[in-house]
Amino acid sequence: MRHHVFAAAMLSTAPLAYAADDVTLQTIKVRADRLSAIDSVVVVENGQTQNRTLGGMLEHVSGVQSSAFGPNAGAPVIRSLSGSRVQILEDGQSILGMNALSGDINIPFDPLFARSVTVNKSSDSVRFGGNAIGGSVDVDSGIISRKMEGKQKDVELVLRKGFNDADAQGLRANFNDGKHFSTNLQLSFQKIGHYDIPGNSKAGVCNSQLFPANGGVNTFLADSCQKEARIQQIYNKASQPFIDQFMTENPDWADGDFSFYTNHPTSVWQRKTYVNPANPAYVPGTPAMTQKKINRDVTPDYHGTLGNSYASNAHIAAGTTYFFDQGYVAVSLDSKESEYGVPGFSMENKSFGANYDAGLPVGVVIKQDKYALEAQLSSPVAYLESVQLRMSRLNNTSGERLGAAKANDYQFDTNQAELLLAHRRAGLLSGLLGLSHQARDISGSGPQRYLPDASTVSRALFLKESLDLDWATFDAGFRHEKVAHEIRKSGFKTSRNAGNSTLGDKDFSLNSYSLGASAPLGQLFGVKLRYSSSERAPDVNELYASNAHYSIMTQEEGNQNLQAERAKNTELTALFANRGFKLSATGYVMKYDNYLYLGHSGAQMANRLPLKYWKQTDTTVKGFEVDASQVLQLGSYGKLNLSAFADLVKNKADNPDKLRAHNDGEYLPNMPTNRYGANVSWENKGWKARLSGTRYDKQKYLGKSVSEEVPLDGYTMVNFQVSRALQVRNSPFAGIEVFFSGTNLLDDDARPHNSPLKYIAPLPGRGFQLGLSARL
Known part of the structure; x- marks a missing residue:
């Protein structure tokens, strides 16, 4: 009974969840078999929806949003944390690269054929290291078979036509002999020329709030809006009653227009008296100086079309698994290429008065090749349940383009290996011992470099154990990790504003641990x-x-004196399940010592870039997530699932010093806003349909970049999808499925508050996609 209640209750931790026999629609499940050991784990199964980015695929999970750096780059933001704090993996191996360090670099991932994505919203540092201090996201690519398929041949062809959405084509195939060998092939492409938007690309506040009522210019907003905004003081020629006769006769002596006017009827210069004629333009009582407010676009303000929003992705992969009595060995290789524009944005933040028509758009080019080996051996010796080995070589090149010219390229070469030893259950105790090694080399080139060539080596030992009692389940884990950064010789030079005089090697010794407990409270309730x-x-x-x-x-400046971050996280979840209704509520508090952030110095450098330094302060992240769902059996009319969710997160400095409070505020900019949403899904006799809506509120917790962050209006995203499975007689196809989907049905001007481009690039407007999936 205890496992039954927990399996049922924990289904409610997944928003927009519903049951499905296949993957026609995006399905969100929670793996009940893992809940006794890991909290807040959600598995999102891929379906026929068009997921532009990994962040976009997961943004319907409570507590998870997308970074939305335009429509083509979106990383998962878990409880306000992302980048180097959220470990991104594919098939259990890290694929963090430039995507963790620079928001416009997308995470390479196949939206068509990735099987599923597992999200751990809690700190996952014991399992995956310090880069999982804010959680982890693991993509099951579908390239490797971990069990023998039921059919010896399975070929799937996917065709999608987008209307304000991408066109896509793909081919996935599995061939196996039913005994030892299973081979998977994947080939997919996605492409779009541009996205349409409901109105202007730049938000209305880019014009209405550049000049605050209390005077001056909101420089943070002006820079974010890619605007030249300044106030020019102009002399008022009507403010003085007389024209200075001497200056009229000697204009070379003048310092400006004000020199030609005076309040006196006569003037004496070099013992000569000049009679000053009356100023015919004189208006008594008018001020001597007037203000001219200059508001010019550095980058274009598009209407109806989001400029520079093209995207093109390609993926080819192959993987083969050999099965034997005690396990399997698999090898795979895959190659991903992406090329896309960063909309509404120019890397040339030109100085005041420049010719902005000559500005060049930013493009991103990504190429990633991965070679992987995975092996599992069951019961190798008396005391081991299984041994698993994962090894991979990842070559990732990510580069920014300024027009057609190269701004920079960064090559990430990463070798990884992990060995997992799961011991046999000893009474009520089960667990595993792990060893991991990662070596990463970073090399850069191009005129716009901001990182030196460096190598990073990480080695770790970790242990996880679970104690399963009749009345409760307990788990604990510990990880010891060594991280060493080494600077390599290159042509990289620091700026004159750098806090580091010379660059040197750094190393860190890290310890992480976790404790968890879960217990039923009667037959209907549970707590974790x-x-x-x-x-x-x-x-x-x-x-x-x-x-x-x-x-x-930003003029970004590092700091070699930084210490390691430490997060102390407490999370409590209450569960309820009864007759198809499921409810979960989670509250969490994360206390960070030495939280790292980019702090504004108060100065601006060339081309108006704010000068920011990496700093540390104690910070508290806290919030809640609520999920509810109800399954209704309609008899001959099928099955209906109703679900809803709400979430909120606050990221606030504990005791900011005066400089932090003045320049950056208590809350950091670009934090996710609170949301609440609902979903209705139905399925019956080959038909499936889903309608969902999510409300994103106006942000209340605002940061600063000297000037205060300006919030944008909330918005509601409404999406739908309907699909139909068909059986075609006398056809070579085993099954055909067609679907039609729509996104942003209200055509809202949607600007996620956590997006760095929210002021200049809204999400795409109303879009549709028609798709066909055929299986041989």
């Missing part, structure tokens, strides 16, 4: 409590960055 203490080492950008980092519109 989790505590973790996790450490993260500063990454290379936080330690060594220098010079202009245009993709975040």
Whole structure:
């Protein structure tokens, strides 16, 4: 009974959830078999929806939003944390690269054929290291078979036509002999020329709130809106009653227009008296100076079309698994390429008065090749349940383009290996011992470099154990990790504003642990409590960055004196389940010591880029998530699932010093806003339909970048999808499925508050997609 209640109750931790026999629609499930050991784990199964980015695929999970750096780059933001704090993995191996250090670099991922994505919203540092201090996201690519398929041949062809959405084509195939060998092939493409938007690309506040009522210019808003905004003082020629005769006769002596006017009827120069004629333009009582407010677009303000929003993605992959009596060995290789524009944005933040028509758009080019080996051996010796080995080589090149010219390229070469030893159950105790090694080399080139060449080596040992009693389940874990950064010789030079005089090697020793407990409270209720203490080492950008980092519109300066972050997380979840109704409510508090953030110095550098330094302060992240669902059996009319969710997160400095409070505020900018949403899904006899809506509120907790962050209006995203499975007689196809979907049906001007581009690039407007999936 205890496992039954928990399996049922924990289904409610997934928003927009419904049951499905296949993957026609996006399905969100929670793996009940893992809940006794890991809290807040959600598995999102891929379906026929068009997911532009990994963040976009997961943004319907409570507590998770997308970074939305335009429509083509979106990383998962878990409880306000992202980047180097959220570990991104594919098939259990990290794929963090430039995407963790620069928001405009998308995470390479196949939206068509990735099987599923597992999200752990709690700190996952014990399992995946310091870069999982804010959680982890693991993509099951579908390239490797971990069990023998039921059919010896399975070929799927996917065709999608987008209307304000991408066109896509894909081919997935599995061939196996039913005994030992299973091979998977994947080939997919997505492409779009541009996205349409409901109105203007720049938000209305870019014009209405550049000049606050109390005077001056909101420089933070002006820079975010890509605007030239300044106030020019102009002399009022009608303010003085007389024209200075001497200056009229000697104009070379004048310092400006004000020199030609005076309040006196006569003037004496070099003992000569000049009679000053009356000023015919004189208006008594008018001020001597007037203000001219200059408001010019540095980048275009598009209407109806989101400029520079093209995207093109390609993926080809192959994987083969050999099965034997005690396990399997699998090898795979895959290659992903992406090319897309960063909309409404220019890396040339030109100086005042420049010719902005000559500004060049920003493009991003990504190429990633991965070679992987995975092996599992069951019961190798008396005391081991299984042994698993994962090894991979990842080559990722991410580059920014300024028009057709290269701004920078960064090559990430990463070798990884992990060994997992699961011991046999000893009474009520089960668990595993893990060893991991990662070596990463970063090399850069191009005129717009802001990172040196560096190598990072990480080694770790970790242990996780679970105690399963009749009345409760307990789990604990510990990880010891060594991280070493080494600077390599290159042509990289720091700026004159750099806090680092010379760059040197750094190393960190990290310890993380976690404790968890779960217990039923009768037949209908359950409770889970989790505590973790996790450490993260500063990454290379936080330690060594220098010079202009245009993709975040900042002169970014690292700090070699930074210490490791430590997060102490407490999470409590209450569960209820009864007759198809499921409810979960989670509250959490994350206390960070030495939380890393980019702090504004108060100065602006060339081309108006704010000068920011990596700093540390104690910070508290807290929030809640509520999920509810109800399943209704309609007999011959099928099954109906109703679900709803709400979430809120606040990221606030505990005791900010005067400089932090003045320049950055208590809350950091670009924090996720609170949301609430609902979903209705139905299925019956091959038909499936879903209608969902999510409300994003106006942000109340605002940050600063000297000037205060300006909030944008809330918005509601409404999406739908309907699909039909068909059986075609006398056809070579085993099954055909057609679907039709729509996004942003209200055509809202949707600007996520956590998006760095919210003022210049809204989400795409109303879009539709028609798709066909055929299986041989």
